[in-house]
Amino acid sequence: MSALGTVFFKEIRDNLRDRRTLLSALLMGPLFGPILFAFVINLSLKQSLGEAGEPLDVPVIGQEHAPMLMGYLKSHNINITEAPADRAAAVEAVKTGKHDLVLVIPGAFGAELADTVPATIEVISDLANTQAERESRRALRALRSYDRELAAIRLVARGISPTVVRPLNIDVVDVSTPSGRSALLLGMLSYFFLFALLTGGMNLAIDTTAGERERGSLEPLLCLPVTRDQLIFGKIFAACLFMALSLFLSLISFYVTLQFVPLEKLGMTPNFDPLVVMKAFLLLVPFTLLGASLMTLVASFTKSFKEAQTWLSVVLLAPTLPILIVSILMVRPSTGLMIIPSLSQHLLLVGLIKNEPINMLHVLVSVTGTLIAGVVLTLICARLYRREGLLG
Amino acid sequence: MISVNGLRKSFGEVKAIDGVSFDAGDGLVTGLLGPNGAGKSTTLRVLYTVLKPDSGSATIDGIDVVANDLEARRRIGTLPHSSGLYPHLTARENIAYYAKLYGLSPELIDDRIEQLVQQLEIGDFADRRTKGFSQGQRTKVALARALVHEPQNIILDEPSNGLDVMATRSLRALIKDLKAAGKCVLFSSHVMQEVAALCDEIVIIAEGRVAIHDSPDGIRNRTGCDDLEDAFVKAIHSIDSSE
Numbered sequence: 001m002s003a004l005g006t007v008f009f010k011e012i013r014d015n016l017r018d019r020r021t022l023l024s025a026l027l028m029g030p031l032f033g034p035i036l037f038a039f040v041i042n043l044s045l046k047q048s049l050g051e052a053g054e055p056l057d058v059p060v061i062g063q064e065h066a067p068m069l070m071g072y073l074k075s076h077n078i079n080i081t082e083a084p085a086d087r088a089a090a091v092e093a094v095k096t097g098k099h100d101l102v103l104v105i106p107g108a109f110g111a112e113l114a115d116t117v118p119a120t121i122e123v124i125s126d127l128a129n130t131q132a133e134r135e136s137r138r139a140l141r142a143l144r145s146y147d148r149e150l151a152a153i154r155l156v157a158r159g160i161s162p163t164v165v166r167p168l169n170i171d172v173v174d175v176s177t178p179s180g181r182s183a184l185l186l187g188m189l190s191y192f193f194l195f196a197l198l199t200g201g202m203n204l205a206i207d208t209t210a211g212e213r214e215r216g217s218l219e220p221l222l223c224l225p226v227t228r229d230q231l232i233f234g235k236i237f238a239a240c241l242f243m244a245l246s247l248f249l250s251l252i253s254f255y256v257t258l259q260f261v262p263l264e265k266l267g268m269t270p271n272f273d274p275l276v277v278m279k280a281f282l283l284l285v286p287f288t289l290l291g292a293s294l295m296t297l298v299a300s301f302t303k304s305f306k307e308a309q310t311w312l313s314v315v316l317l318a319p320t321l322p323i324l325i326v327s328i329l330m331v332r333p334s335t336g337l338m339i340i341p342s343l344s345q346h347l348l349l350v351g352l353i354k355n356e357p358i359n360m361l362h363v364l365v366s367v368t369g370t371l372i373a374g375v376v377l378t379l380i381c382a383r384l385y386r387r388e389g390l391l392g
Numbered sequence: 393m394i395s396v397n398g399l400r401k402s403f404g405e406v407k408a409i410d411g412v413s414f415d416a417g418d419g420l421v422t423g424l425l426g427p428n429g430a431g432k433s434t435t436l437r438v439l440y441t442v443l444k445p446d447s448g449s450a451t452i453d454g455i456d457v458v459a460n461d462l463e464a465r466r467r468i469g470t471l472p473h474s475s476g477l478y479p480h481l482t483a484r485e486n487i488a489y490y491a492k493l494y495g496l497s498p499e500l501i502d503d504r505i506e507q508l509v510q511q512l513e514i515g516d517f518a519d520r521r522t523k524g525f526s527q528g529q530r531t532k533v534a535l536a537r538a539l540v541h542e543p544q545n546i547i548l549d550e551p552s553n554g555l556d557v558m559a560t561r562s563l564r565a566l567i568k569d570l571k572a573a574g575k576c577v578l579f580s581s582h583v584m585q586e587v588a589a590l591c592d593e594i595v596i597i598a599e600g601r602v603a604i605h606d607s608p609d610g611i612r613n614r615t616g617c618d619d620l621e622d623a624f625v626k627a628i629h630s631i632d633s634s635e
Contacts, residue, residue, distance in 0.1 A: 006492040010481075017480035017521075216476030220534065223440045223470040224493045225462050388443060 003226035007234025008241075011204060015242065021203040025242045029199035030249035033192025034257040041261050058139055059083035061090060062105035069105070069146060076142045087122075094124050100132035101125035101139060116154070189353070190346035193250055193284055194319040198291045200246025201239035202316075205295035206308040208235040209390070214305050219391055232296070232385040236378055239292035244285050251277045271355040279358075283348050286367045289374030290341055294318075296381045300390075322346075338365035341373050393418050393576055394439060394545055398448035401434055408434040410600035411448065416578045416593065418544070421571050423591035424580040427628065431600040432580040433473055436549050439578070440470045452545055466494070469543035471551050475534035479523035483514060483533045486522060487540055494541035501540075508536040511569070513562065528559035535566065546570055548579035552586055564590060584621045596627045603627040 015021040061083040063070055070080050083102055084090045090102040104122035112119035121143065125136035152162040203211075212218035221231065255277050263270060298315055302308040319342035326343055333351060338344040344366035352358065384390070394416040401408050409431040416422035424432050437443040439450055441461040450457045452464045477486050484505055491501045509518050512532045517525065522533060531551065539546070548567075552560050567590055570577050581587050587594055588608055596603045596611075604611055604627045608620060615623040 003493055003495075006489070010478075010489050013485075014478055014480050212476075215479075216474030217478060218476075219442060219472040220470060220475050220490075220537070222442050223465055223468070223472065224490065225466040225495070226493050227462065391442060 003230040004234045004237075007226075007231055008238050011207075011235055011238035012241065015204055015207075015238070018203065021242065024202060025200035025246045026249060029196035029246045030253045032199075033189070033196060033250055034254045037189070037192065037254070038257050038261050041263065045262065045265060055079050056135055056138055057081045058101065058103055059090070059093075059099055060103040060105060061087065062107065062109070065105045065107055065109040072146050072149075073139075073142055076145075078139065078142055087124075090124050094126055094132070097126075097129070100129070101136040103139070113150075189254070190284075190349040191320055191323055192254070193247060193280070193349070194287060194291075194342055194345065195316060196250035197243045197247040197284065197287060198295065198316050198319070201243040201288070201292050202295060202309075202312055204235065204239035204242055205292060206299045206302075206305055206312065208232060208239075208296050209300040209385075210302045210305050210308040213303075213391070222391070228385045229382050232382050233378070236289075236292045236296055236381065239296065240288040243288040243291055247284055247288070248281055251281055270353050272353060276352055279352055280349055283352070283363065283366070284345050286370045286374070287341060287345055290370055290377060291374075293374055293377035293381050297377055297384070300381065300384050318342075333359075333362060335361060335365055338362045339369040341366075341370040344369065393453050394422075394547075394578055395451045395454075396435065396439070396448075397450065399435060399438055399445045399450060400447045401438060401443060401445050407600050409438075409597075412597065412600070412602055413448075414595045414602060414605050416576055418576045419571060419574045420592040421567055421577045421579070421590050422593045422595060423587035424578065424595050424597060425582070425584070425587050425624065426580075426597035427582060430597045432582075432597055433549055434600075435597070436547055436578070436580055437472075440468055440472070440547055441465055466541070467544055469538035469541070469546045471531075471534055471538050471546075471548040473549040473553075475531070475538075477522040477525070477530055477533055477537075480521060482521050483518045483525075483529075483536075484509070486533055487537045490537040491540045496541060504540055504542075505536070508539060512536050512566065527554040528556060531555060531559065531563070535563075539570075543575075545576045546578070548577070550580055550582070552581065552583065560586075584624055588620045596624060598628040598631040601631060603631045 015025075055077045057079045058073070059081045060070070063080060063083075073080060084093045084099075087104055090099070090104060093099045094102055102124045104124065106120055106122075109119050109121070123136055123139060123143075126132045127136070151165070155162045155165065209218075212221060222228065255272060255274070258270065258272055295312055295315055298311050299308040302311055322340050322343035323346045326337070326346070331337065333347040337347060344362070348358075348362060348366055396415070397413050399409050399412045412431065412435050414422075424435065426432050434443065438445050439452070439457060441457050441464055444458055452467050455464045455467065457464045477483075478489070481489065487505050487508065488501055491504065496504065509515050512535060514529070514532050514536065517529055522530065525533070531554075535551070551563055555563060567577055567579070571592075579590075592607060593605070594608060594611055595605045604614065606614060611623050611627070612618060612620065615626045617623040617626055
């Protein structure tokens, strides 16, 4: 067997026995994303479902001044409940969070309505509180539609069609498919997968330089009749394998998670069947060489395992940068963008989940671009490995 | 057979070695003796090719360590100053890894390892992972690893560091065995007694230069000291006063 192969298989055996590597490659990386994802989805599910379904309790001061309005609110799934004694008490109750909102109907409400003077209603709420903000939005929506209905009745009574005060009819046509809507949320997925991938090879990348040095095993290793290129290539390829393994496991664990998250209730049906899992793996796997060489490169400048870990946690965040920028700028996929590693994987993956046809040119550019970047960094690593100062 | 000719090596401003020359012959044990920082490790590192000399040359069995470093490394077994093992591999696996990288054929590897396990008496822990090994156990495994390809030349950098009495004794026995087998053994030390007990030839280095190179008796005669330790001190002072 060639020296490169010997190094490769030794690294694999060595790391399969290392609890630290196993934990990060096979557990942390693959599970972190899906679990966080399931948590976020469930939370937003609870919120949006709660809005439509459950009745909203609204304390009202001065209910007796507006019996019609109370009836209207009740018919809109809003329960009128007992309120604090007066307005000051209500403000206090909202401030302390006892109530999310309190409606105050002044005594003059009925008289003002009868005189067709705008009748004042107060909504006391803490808009900095997300929960309260949502509930008051719901109460406001009900109040506005009551307002519109009253206006329409008044106009009709004066022989004017209510459509006169509605010159525009704005109709939003949403063409997004359920798969497309999922993509918004699933967009963050590509980062989870890249994160898992990088985590999988982190310990191996550190071990190549800082780890071997710290253990004192680097110097005898360099005394062997093999070239340093063979050593570092063997080690980088082993890191690639662990990264691929970690990526594969994170795709699988995400696939399994999706089976338990009722995404269709959010109007999403992500395109994520086993075939997509496979395609996603193939799209992302070229990133392993880049990831492994980048991490090895960064680690080679550090003095110890601990220092390397600190720096590599920065590298873990690096793939987010292009993804973040493009998400903010809302750029559409183009062939030029496919040259940028991590961004191209992100865009292709989002397209895949949206169930859009795969642009083979984009795939080709993404794969070659990422592989070339990986090869260049690997060669730089090899060059640094030949330095005399390597032993530190 | 190891030959060193006028080796110089500086790290920035610091001259680590400044014209070191000596020969270490086959079937002999040559001791490189000197105080800390004298340039022993730098000399050995040039010999096992992890450092390149600024000038001068060195050959292993006539092979230049700079021009043909791969071939030179094939002919040396090395125990560097830091000789860490892989903690997740067993002692046997550690040795086998090196055997494969030395290019030994798979059939040969097991036999050779078994032979070393007997010779170095590491049978009790050969199949345990090396995590938590004592310094003595680790040195033995590192030695087995360095000798697995039956090299003609053996370079040991302060091999007895951190070893207890028993481990030191078996190390000495091993070095004598290697000498009897006609190998060229070169080792460094700063412990006079150790060098005196083992060496056929002593090279005393101070301030990056060879102060004296002779047999133990020759050194006693030339310095006029009966005690080797006094001779050592005298030799080092002769370098200092020539500054």
